[in-house]
Amino acid sequence: MDEINDQRQQRIKKLDQLRQMGVAPYGTRFEVKDRAGQLTRLHGEKTKEVLEQERIDCTIAGRIVGLRRFGKAAFAVLQDGSDRLQVYLKKDTLGDHAHQISEGLDLGDWIGVTGILFRTKTNEFTVEVKTLTFLSKALRPLPEKWHGLTDVETRYRQRYVDLIANPQVHQIFALRSRIVSGIRAFLIERGFLEVETPMMHPIPGGAAAKPFVTHHNALGAELYLRIAPELYLKRLIVGGFPRVFEINRNFRNEGISTIHNPEFTMLEFYVSYADYHDLIVLTEELFGRLAQDTLGTTTIDYQGTQINLGSPWRRWSYHQAILEVNSLPPSVLTNRDEALAAAQRLGVDVSPKESLVNILNEIFEETVEPRLQQPTFITDYPIEISPLARRKDSDPSLTDRFELYIAGREIANAFSELNDPLDQRERFEAQAAQHAAGDEEAHRVDEDFLRALEYGMPPTAGEGIGIDRLVMLFTNQASIRDVVLFPQLRPEK
């Protein structure tokens, strides 16, 4: 259990002293009238003289994150979620009782104050406190004020401490929230309905991934945490909602890395009567709008690379990209031996037994993906790796599909949806054969989904956007753990 250390003991002692003074160390309601950020914005530029003249009253509450004592006076820095603001506590103004309370204050404690805005001798914008309300006692000390908390394990395991000690972390998650709100607003403006579909699936579907398995006792049934919401959202299109979206978690039982968390946030949306070209335009608009609204620019720096989100973005067909990047002849696209030879020549590690499609895909991932720094729509993926996408009318071996790459990373995946139930059944069966042959990630046949398609799904385009990776891009973070509040770690102890 918890170590009983000296500092904690001291604070418990102070907590008792508060009680003896008739002060609740864990208080109740406090009417906050102002926030540090707003006060600074409204009055932070005013001169000492103007503030003295206006005598602006304010009431704020927050956590003490800085404390400098001067005998019978003290400066405390309050952090209230909007900003930090200094407050000045002196005996003359507070009176004996409140001054006695102020003498027991520790870093980390929560207080509420009312007072008047002024500027100190050193010109610091400050609240001179008239009344002090003790709100909550912290029993544990805060990390060191200068370096903050840097131990990454503690930062992730005790994110609450990270958020207190590192204001820039607070900023990242506030920005994440604004991005998600911005996405909602953008879609709702365009007539989308936000829906919630099951997180527990009897058949994992909608993506190629290993699922987490769970068990429902009363039903006596195995269930899977969802790997994608796709098949349920399409059922809603069948049901007659023309535009739906969902922002929620997917779960994939795979490795953890700087760009993979076992649970991650996915936006999926579906548009009836549209095709993937419409989604290209919609995606450019969405990203441009989000960047403008949250960052105020469409040119962003990601890990030292300037990325221009101004549209239009490059469109490049999957096969063309493979050929152009590697200066290969078109014949590699149809000749397995040539493709294998090309892969080996390019130093792409691929088993000699792999199919043509898999060899080409390895070449794509190794040689093309890393070059896609600026936003690029890679289009027209082969049908074998797109079991839920509509065939191209001009070439039935390809699909009406794109993936969006930014900074060498897949950010979005979209296609015109396969709405032919007989074709979908064949594709599922091909996948099921691969699954039976040992490919754990191959899709399984979902009979209810096929039944839904047999009732008729209008032509539809759908897209998924990985929200965590989008936020990484917008906040210039190299690790997904820095944009997920509580990233998955090995259980403690």
Add this chain to the structure above:
RNA sequence: GAGUCGGUAGCUCAGCUGGUAGAGCAUCGCCCUUUUAAGGCGAGGGUCCUGGGUUCGAAUCCCAGCCGACUCACCA
């Protein structure tokens, strides 16, 4: 899964070729009513990740394990 690096006070970190465990911040006591990494004087605080081994003696060397980070593999 493999490799590399790391785990020492509440936090941030020193600690060399093995010889009684250190600093700054934080804490405690005293002084201080405009500081802002406040200042001054004094004090307390350690399972050196865990378990073995080598040695007269291990934070330090060796072995095993635990936890983490990064890179690679995996993740269409």
